[in-house]
Amino acid sequence: MRDPRRRGVDTVGVRAPILTNIHSQLEKTVPRIAVVGVGQMGRSALSILAESDSSATFVACDRLKESVDAAVALDPSRIVGWVGDVLADTLPLDGVDVVLNLAGPFFVASDAVARAAMTRGISYVDVGDDIECTDAILALHEEAERAGVTLVTGAGLSPGVSNWMAGKLLDDHPEADGVQVAWVVHETDPGGLAPLRHMLHMAVSPCPVLRDGRWENSPGFVSSTAGRYRFPEPMGEVEAYDTAHPEPRTLSRHYPQLKYANCKGALLPQWANQAFSTLGQIGFGYTDVKVDVGGVQVEPAEFLWRLMWERYSRRPARERHAATAVLVQVLRGVEVLGALAISDDEVMARGTGLGAASAVTTLLETGAPAGAFGPEVLRHDRALALFEELAVREGGYRQGVVAMKPATAA
Numbered sequence: 001m002r003d004p005r006r007r008g009v010d011t012v013g014v015r016a017p018i019l020t021n022i023h024s025q026l027e028k029t030v031p032r033i034a035v036v037g038v039g040q041m042g043r044s045a046l047s048i049l050a051e052s053d054s055s056a057t058f059v060a061c062d063r064l065k066e067s068v069d070a071a072v073a074l075d076p077s078r079i080v081g082w083v084g085d086v087l088a089d090t091l092p093l094d095g096v097d098v099v100l101n102l103a104g105p106f107f108v109a110s111d112a113v114a115r116a117a118m119t120r121g122i123s124y125v126d127v128g129d130d131i132e133c134t135d136a137i138l139a140l141h142e143e144a145e146r147a148g149v150t151l152v153t154g155a156g157l158s159p160g161v162s163n164w165m166a167g168k169l170l171d172d173h174p175e176a177d178g179v180q181v182a183w184v185v186h187e188t189d190p191g192g193l194a195p196l197r198h199m200l201h202m203a204v205s206p207c208p209v210l211r212d213g214r215w216e217n218s219p220g221f222v223s224s225t226a227g228r229y230r231f232p233e234p235m236g237e238v239e240a241y242d243t244a245h246p247e248p249r250t251l252s253r254h255y256p257q258l259k260y261a262n263c264k265g266a267l268l269p270q271w272a273n274q275a276f277s278t279l280g281q282i283g284f285g286y287t288d289v290k291v292d293v294g295g296v297q298v299e300p301a302e303f304l305w306r307l308m309w310e311r312y313s314r315r316p317a318r319e320r321h322a323a324t325a326v327l328v329q330v331l332r333g334v335e336v337l338g339a340l341a342i343s344d345d346e347v348m349a350r351g352t353g354l355g356a357a358s359a360v361t362t363l364l365e366t367g368a369p370a371g372a373f374g375p376e377v378l379r380h381d382r383a384l385a386l387f388e389e390l391a392v393r394e395g396g397y398r399q400g401v402v403a404m405k406p407a408t409a410a
Helices: 040-052 065-072 112-119 131-138 141-147 161-172 193-202 247-254 271-284 300-314 348-366 380-394
Strands: 032-036 057-062 079-083 098-101 123-126 150-152 178-187 207-211 214-218 227-230 237-242 260-267 291-293 296-298 322-332 335-344 371-373 402-404
Touching: 032 040, 040 057, 040 065, 040 348, 040 380, 057 065, 065 079, 098 112, 098 348, 112 123, 112 141, 112 150, 123 348, 131 247, 131 371, 141 150, 141 371, 150 348, 161 178, 161 247, 161 322, 161 335, 161 348, 161 380, 178 227, 178 237, 178 247, 207 247, 247 260, 322 348, 335 348, 348 380
Parallel strands: 032 057, 032 098, 057 079, 098 123, 123 150, 150 371, 178 260
Antiparallel strands: 178 322, 207 214, 207 260, 227 237, 237 260, 291 296, 322 335, 335 402
């Protein structure tokens, strides 16, 4: 096994002393990061990481040659490519310090890459936002402890930055016993197939809600779970619905004082919520269904994705815009004690890339215990500061982390 000090943990998995410089943490060596899955979101994270540390080197891994070629083109002097089955145990991880996994959708074979990293004694970070992925990674906790490796799941935007905002709020309000996360996206650009499959999957997956200290399952994207939340302007007040995101699972695990934890989400325009819910229920959200079209087996989600891209390509440029926002509230009962929010005028991929880059850098700088965790295991003060610093460089989230006026919970 490689020297665990290079991952910021000692031989029994206790947090190592915090170092102020990534290079001293890595004993003056150049950090090497494997980015697995270099589609739209993966390249976003890779680009941000490459710009934030000019000494780091990278391995860009994907099953699609065109994605790998696009990733290598970001900086051919520091990025090497690898094309192959990223879920097979053949990833080129020699000399790698951290594996960053963005190969979605994460509800499919969700622990394969983590196991590949763990068996080689390499720390691991992913941006998984499906419950199946979260539970699969957390189930590796004891194995990761024995291996002296840190596995962090859900370190993107939501989950990810949302968890760090919750951590800050819970530190500021130790009397809080509840967390409410809400996110909103407006993406006319259809983006990648994996994010679309994730959205459709959420419409047919039960949403875990911790209520009065007990778990219950709630349906996704239905009006009976609606709540209204105020985001930074110009977004303002938005209606959001219970969503199958993993923040409740990992936040309640890390903060056992919580009696309530929930995540709600919304698409803009508002009609898109019911549309996605309906599409998911009628079959587009299931991955075990294929349709024969002229002798070709077509996955329903891929047909929808291609249709959306065709519509997008015909739309006038002036109608192409995007928005992303995340709000986190901490509560005592139904009283909101504090709230933080972030917002951007870009698709969620930018925020996910910023969150992933912040997580990897924080892990390399400050270390974390050995085991499997949500992103709240990372120091939220450092991770949030990095997120804001990197966002400024990327021209996004220009308001930074904004304190919102507390109000009664929706």
